Amino acid sequence: MQVTGQSLIGSQAVLSTGKPIQALNPATGAFIEPAFRGCGAEELDRACALAAAAATAFRNTPLQVRANFLETVATEIEALGHALIERCMLESGLPRARLEGERARTCGQLRLFASVVRTGEWLDVRIEPALPERQPLPRSDLRLQNIAIGPVAVFGASNFPLAFSVAGGDTASAFAAGCPVVVKAHAAHPGTSELVGRAIQTAVSKCGLPEGVFSLLFGTGNELGLALVSDSRIKAVGFTGSRSGGMALMKAAQARPQPIPVYAEMSSINPVFLLPDALQQRGAALAEGFVASLAMGAGQFCTNPGLVVGVRGTALDTFLHAVAQAVSGVGAQTMLSPGIHAAYNDGSGALAGHARVRPVGQGAAAEGPCQCQARVFVTAASDFLEDEVLQREVFGATSLVVECEDWAEVERVAQSLEGQLTATLLMDESDLEKAAQLLPVLEEKAGRLLVNNWPTGVEVCHAMVHGGPFPATSDARTTSVGTAAIQRFLRPVCYQNLPQALLPEALRDGNPSGVSRLVGGTRMVPASA
Incomplete structure (x- = not known):
């Protein structure tokens, strides 16, 4: 697959006209072709519009379909083969073995989130049956589950061009939650970002999902990132980078008429x-x-x-x-x-x-x-x-x-x-x-x-926490690594007295989704679990 210098807006590849970005080989100081033109307001608006249009359909995809999508993304990244590693070596100066390990981690966490999606535990289903005879007041039927928060803006990180970038942990956990993702690629590794972005784009198509599930934008400076966070259709942000960068995004998010959460990993001396x-x-x-x-x-x-x-x-x-x-x-x-x-x-x-x-x-x-x-x-x-x-x-x-x-x-x-x-x-x-x-x-x-362990090295698993009190992160209640990361991009909804036909599948009588549920305060685990 060739690197073209194009942004990916839904199913389209777009040659933007803004200020150019050109990767630099840090080992030699030489520029790497091609140049990537930065996106303008038109491309950003199109990406956010597509993401908003895809949001309802994507969050309502059956669990199996969404899990298959995550696995297909991993397979398509692996199918890029040596071309991905070689481009990434040029742009990052990192050795082949490190990047091959990072690719394995990236694909491994996508598949881990696929397994999480299938279990449905993250839905946190809670059912309190109606009590019509209760005195002094009856109780309505109450049912709760988590749903996707909406389109998420993800910022690629500089130090992990694969595992914390276009298809990294923020993107994987957002997809798992059912959120479309608009990625702003890091300027240090645009070619690597395009290759991985095309792999995701292919997976979206193969799985028959709405094209707005994924877009990839390029841009220099702070203008594009701040505009992305300020767009009313974006509902949450994932960021790994400097304290100044994270603080700027937090400020922009809080200045919106409708403020949104920014999950920023910023600085730590460990x-x-x-x-x-x-x-x-x-x-x-x-x-x-x-x-x-x-x-x-x-x-x-x-x-x-x-x-x-x-x-x-x-x-x-x-x-x-x-x-x-x-x-x-x-x-x-x-x-x-x-x-x-x-x-x-x-x-x-x-x-x-x-x-x-x-x-x-x-x-x-x-x-x-x-x-x-x-x-x-x-x-x-x-x-x-x-x-x-x-x-x-x-x-x-x-x-x-x-x-x-x-x-x-x-x-x-x-x-x-x-x-x-x-x-x-x-x-x-x-x-x-x-x-x-x-x-x-x-x-x-x-x-x-x-x-008696050294902190370098973060295991991608169910029990990992990669977060902490400010300024390590902007929200100490969450993690950016591990399966608990999915919680960042969910919100609870209570359904009161809805007929069965209107309830989400996981909340219906008989548990057709086969997920674990808390019913009347008792944990009910399907026999097949």
Whole structure:
């Protein structure tokens, strides 16, 4: 399949006329053909109109049809073969093995959501039969189920060109909920986005769904994204990116006559706490694990360990010495784009030039145009607590170690933190008491708590939470990874005293959909489940 530079508006491929976008190979600095023309108001209006027209039919598709659609999307992405991986390598600088794994994750989560759709658990069906004889007042027949919220705008992420992009978790969970999706492609990998978009477009056609179930738009700057979020036909937003970008979308969504939810994943430094006995007994091993996690993928993960907290002393000194040795062996790695590379250099440079920060160690110097040099710094807890600059995320392979005078200061650091995606405890069994002291604080700070694991790597499964209190995300009640992500794009509807013929299938007597239901307060699970 050839990359054409066209936007995908429903079933059509459209050559737009706006400002051009051209992908850049971050490993070489060379531009990649073709140029993609940005969409204007006409294309955006057409995509949103088609999505609105498709919304009712798509949310009412039988569960089996919708599940088959998700599986067909996965199959069509796989059918792109080497062309997809090779284009993505050019646009991202990521190695083949990483991208093949990311493609497998993308298709795996589509199929996982297909299995979720079939069970119908997400409908959360609740039935309270009528009580006509109840005194002093009778009760009407009441039945509840979740329905799709409506068309969703999804913004492709820079750091996962497949798994958090056109067919990534936001799109998969929105499709599973029954929501049409309008994607704004990320400017760093437009060719990859077009290829995946065409795979979805093919799946829509093969499954006989309305063409407005999916559209893909290209555009530079903030204008198109803000216009998309401001369109009255869009009912929710999924976004992964910078805090400034997420905040701009939230502001636009709240300024609408009808505000809508924005599910934005934005920034996190993912603190790691070195508990005293673990640090004493295995500090060198912990240092190796830390550097491996920090340097993975040039540190371009939302869950990269950007902060390490421990108590000053010989054990922490041993840890820092081992970190210095380990990071010195880290080679320079190509970052995803010139913009990410420039921001990394600014953030890392701010730490390097800070009067209250000293270096621990660094990796090999950058040689290519977008390569990052891994770096680790250390500062005193008192300085960290007083200076907001030291608390900022540096997106890439840079981390800050915070030296605390005692355990009480460790607790103060924990209490001072903003919302995070993850918080990690590295501990031995003899550290249980101190871990128990930190845990209630960290439960309020993070969406995922880890013990003796590193936060990089997010398992796509039923139990995963990839979210957290602001500014990690805009809504701490949700997740962008895992099957619970479907809940973002649903809303409950109660049907009171409706005749059987008007009820959704899952609410009808006899349970023709075969889904689990709460009937009169008792969970009723079909025998076939």
